[in-house]
Amino acid sequence: MLIADLIHSCSNEKVAEAALCCLGGRFAENVNVAAREKGMSPGAFVVSVIHDFSRQADTATRESLREKIVSDDQPLLEGLRTLLESAMRESLMPDEAALALAQLVRTSVACSGQHLY
Numbered sequence: 001m002l003i004a005d006l007i008h009s010c011s012n013e014k015v016a017e018a019a020l021c022c023l024g025g026r027f028a029e030n031v032n033v034a035a036r037e038k039g040m041s042p043g044a045f046v047v048s049v050i051h052d053f054s055r056q057a058d059t060a061t062r063e064s065l066r067e068k069i070v071s072d073d074q075p076l077l078e079g080l081r082t083l084l085e086s087a088m089r090e091s092l093m094p095d096e097a098a099l100a101l102a103q104l105v106r107t108s109v110a111c112s113g114q115h116l117y
Contacts, residue, residue: 002070003062006079010050017043019080027081034088046080049087 010016020028020042028042035045057065065079072078 002066002075002079006076007050007054009076010046010080011054013041013043013047016046016050017041019077020046020084022077023081023084027084030088031084046084049083050080053083 010019020031023031031045032042035042038045040048065082068082069075069078
């Protein structure tokens, strides 16, 4: 349910931009720069990352993200931060972000001794 809520909430450009403002600070500034470099508004950039994750992330990746954020005080914002960090860390276009996140999450979960399946 958390992942579906994240996707639904941040699929609207204005809501996505407001969520980015809530994350604030240097992180939001970095997202703004990445968006400008791609010729997009920050809200449109966030929406594109979310939509690409929605289309490309498999069940295991979604579950790994859910497990990572479920105990956070603000799980939707933490999920958004995780997706955006992955997209920016890998310096990838938004449509490749889900694939990078899948590898990142699987690696971090495997290193912690947990199993995805």
